[in-house]
Structure formats: C-alpha cells, structure tokens
Amino acid sequence: MHTTRRARMRLLTPWIALFAALTLVTPVSARPFMPAASRSSAQSSWPPRAWAPITPNGNPPPPIISRYVGTTTLMDDSAAMSALGCSRAQAALANQDIVVILDFFYPYTGGDGKHPDDGVILDDGSYHYLGDVEDAVDDFIQGFMAPSCYVSGSHLTVVMGVNNSNYQGGDYVTEEHGTEWAQTVNDVLWNVGTWGWATQVTVWGGIDAEMAYNSGQATLAWALGFSEAESSEWYLDFGTCEDCLTQCTSPGQSLASTPYPWTCQQIYDVARGEPSNPTASRAMPEIYNTGGYNATEWYNLSLFGHEHYTYATPTDPYVDGAIRFSGALTQWNACQEDQGTLQQCDPSVENDPNTGFDQLYSALLADPRTDPQNSPYPFMVWSSDMSWEK
C-alpha cells in the first residue's frame, strides 16, 4: 500500500510541477473575463485566434427570410399570416434556432387627434392599433407551430419591428410608443405561454433605427420607453449606422452626414442598450453593402463601445461595452423582387445573406477588441434576409 502511494506520487509529481509552472507563467490577461484594464496586454496576442465555427460545419447559420408587413391585406388576413409562419417553420432545420423580423413600418403615437390610439402605419398608409399587431403576430406564431408545419426542436424568435421614422412629420417615435410596443410584445408572449409554446417561441421587440430617418434623441426615447416598460422584453436593433465609417472618438461627437442630429453616444446606446437598462437590446444590423462598408461601420461602433464604455455591475463579469450582435440582416430577396420595377436596389447594396453575415462576423473577429470571445451572451447566431413577397 505504502509502495503504491509512493508510486502514485512519483507519477503525479511531474504533472503537479507542470501545472504549477504553467499557472505561474500564464499572464492574467489571457484568462476569461478579463476587465477592460487588462485588455491592452491582450492586444499583443494579435493576430487573434482562428474563427470559431459558426455551425458544426463552419458555415454561417442557414438564413431565414424576414418579412415587410406593409399592407392591411396581409396584416388582417389571418390565413395569410399563418401561412407565413408555416413557411418559416418549414424552412427551419431540426433544432435550428431562427429569427424572423416582422416589420410593421411606422410607429404611431396617439394624442394628435388623427387616430384614436397608439399603433402603426403600414407602408400602404393604413393605420392599425396595437391590438391588430398582436393579432397578426399571434397568427404568424400559430402558423409556425401548426403540427403540419413545425419542425421538431426548432426555436423561433419573432421580432415585432417598427422603424424610427416620423410619418408625415408627426411626433410619433416616442417614449410612450416604446413602452406600448413593449407591452404588446408582452401580450403576445402571454398568449404564447397560454398556448403552451413558451419553450419553442420567444417574442422580442425591434426597431429599424436609421440615422437618415429621425434624430438620435427621438430614437433613443423610443428605446428608453421600451426598456423601462414593466417586464420589458428585449428589442433588436436591425437598423443602420450610416455615418459610422467615421470612427467615433468621443461620446458627444456629432455624426452629421444625415439630415437628423445624432451623436456617437446616441447611435451606440440604441444598439447596445439604453443606459438605464443596458441589457435590454441586441443588434442585428443591415449589412447590405457588397463592399463591406456596413460591416466596417458596425465594427467601428462596437470598437467605440469597447474603448469607451463598461457596465459595472456587482455580479456580471462581462462588462465590455462592445455591441452584442445577434446576427446580420440583408435584403437580397427584397432586391430580387424589386427588379421588375427598375433600379429598386443599387447593386452595391445587394449582399446575399451568407456574404452579409460573413462580412460582419469577420470584421468583428479580426480584432480582439470586438471579438466577444468571453461574452456569456450568444453571439452572431442568426442570419436573415428581408422580403416583400415571401
């Protein structure tokens, strides 16, 4: 027995020594959850590690088509919305986690006497109160979960989206609308729960926040309203960062290429999460440009976040201010559908989904400062492409 223990010790000794030596020489900065203060030393490890595989075969996730809900004809047609949901279910692979954005266009905040309540104005100019939106998303989800459509094990996150444009110059992109939109998202979630599908379907809000559509102040107010709503869910920023080829160097820096005033901090806060609730958002931006400019813009913005912000909380070790990207959005299908109507899409903004995803993914991972290798949050898990017709 004594001999055996000694033999064991003899075997273990070199390993203990190796462990001790390795632990002593490994720099702290190479370990997980390093704080911003130690990041600079990590940059010496450039070039970064090879890409982590996105899917088991190393390819971007299969794209799922998102949809402009631009007409009453579609929105109020229960069967059509259900068919839409069914088609997305059938497009998913077994056990695939997918996202579908339903874009309801303009927010409308009541109170100006034009329409009775908060709601949306669709692309055809029609007004719908929020109950209509809830019904339409319910229909979509029911189609997705219909036994003849649902693919076993797949999971849907349906994003109820609006843009940040003030229809006909009204003051409709507001904190109030954000709050009401969050409540509508919650209402749909409640329905999903009562139908027993809480583990297969998640519902988020969403905003196509574009610098060319409205001011940073108004857009951030909407985000604030959404984030501060009671039991608010998450929202997805599926917008743009048009002027972000200019690298932000300070929060108050003005980005003035669009008609509306924006600061670096405002465009960052919308994407990263309104400061009162910095955990409430994810970004899945429009990566339309075939030359990779959009990917560069978002890389720049994420780098700005990494360099300038940290979210100090007692228990969350992941304090990095880099933007939390859930995926990339393209418009290849929408552009193909528009081809019959001449010059609908500039050729430079027709990325296909895989290329768009690839551009953003590679731009972020090429720099350890924007590579969220230590993030506990899912990173770049979705790919989607907008459509008018499918």
Next chain:
Amino acid sequence: MKRQPDGRQTTRGLRDVLLTILLLAVVFAAWRFVFSSAAGGLGGPSASPLPTATPTVPEMLIPLPVATANAISTKIARQIVAEETLRSPAYTPDVTPDWARLRSDMATRAARPRPTQALFSAYPAQKPAGAGWLGQMLPMFYNHGFGVTNTWSEYGAGGILETDVIAGAYYGDPARALPGPQGLVVVQVRQMDQDRLGASMTYQKLFLTPTASGEVTITGAQGERLILQSTDGTTFYFDLPTRQFVPSLAATVTAPPPTTGPVSPLATGTPVP
C-alpha cells in the same frame, strides 16, 4: 552484508523538500488563479471589488447606484439563464399545447369584425402647400438607393385616393446614405379598397430632375405644380397632372394626363428639355 549508508533516505529527504516546495507553489498558483478569474477577473496590481474601466478613459465609466446595479445584475442573470435554456441542444416542450384554448381564442377573434380604414387625409404636422400638404415619409420601398428630403401629398376622391410626391436624390455614397448629384421625385398613388378594409398602390414612377444639381426639396406648390429647390440653388418645377418637370410655374404643357391603372414599373421619367 552490511547495508550501505542510507543514501536512499537522503534522496527521500530531498524529495520531501522538493515536494513541499511544489505543494507551496501549487497553493500559491491556485490562490492566484482563483483571485484572477473567479473573482471577476480582477487579478493584477489594482484589484478592486468591482470591474473598472481602463484607467486611460476613467471619465467614460457609467456611474450606477448600487440599487440600480443590483437590479441590472439580477436581470442579466435571469436573461443569461433564459438564453442558455433556450439554446440548449433540444427545446423540449415542458407544457402540452393547449389546442382548446387556441381554438377558443381564434374563434373569438374571427367573430370580431374587421375595422374599416380611416379615409386618407392630412396629418396634423403636415403644412398646406398648393392643392396638397408638405410632409415626410419614406419611399414605398426600402432600397437604400436614394434618400428622401420631404414629400407632398394630395388627398382626393373623398379620401379614397392619396397621391404622394417624394423628393430626394440618389445616394452618391450608398454606404453612408450621402446624397449624390442626381435629384429625383417619385410619384405614387394609393387607393382605398371599395370596402375600406385596406389600400393598395395603383401607380408608382420615378422622375429624374432635368439636371444633376443635387438633392431636391419641395419648398412649395401652386395648385398641383410643385416647386423644388436643389442643393446647388437650382429651382425645378414638377407638374403633377402631366407628371413631368416643366420650365416654370407658368409654362403650358400639352402632354395628355396619364391614366391611373395597375402598378406601373418604376421607370425613369423623361425630363422636359
């Protein structure tokens, strides 16, 4: 045979010393490892109980009251758990779908009458200009090929028809949404369905400004003839009834008015010389 002086014992003594040193090293290494990673990655010379910003940008640290920080932390923890649950390999339903409830909800909804749409009319923020109203909207398509400055809308047939003229320019730099030199207008007509349950677009056409003078903005109108100002100061006039650019507000044009019908291709209009 006499045993040799105990060299083995000497070796064993040395080994014990070495092992003790190694064990001390292991304890020290483990202490350092735990301190640097499990405690929030705060190893290093300036460890503190909370993660901090890099010292080069201390002014960027967002100060959070403890109560707020705790609330956020709780929410983060909950969300991480939720995400991890959702993204586990199999999303096994833990609740049996309630088809009866679903059918009941659907029956309730089906019994609800579809609301009729409000007739087209001006929004409060629009400003009167000629026979219509100045306002803002996006084009009826999100192509990101051109940007919009403003719009002019006219409401006809008792609110059944809406005609919009959208002004702007092709992007010179689509990636940055920067307007280029080629100004344009898009004319679109929306028509309410007979039962007023919805509307559809019945006409859509794009017209380039006669000269590439920059982005144009509708500044006014006389009747249905619009006045547009370009960024280089050129003034253009667009005649809505004949759907063409004309030389002046007073110019007489003889082109026959176009007929509305099915959605026409968004063809580039032929400018009047």
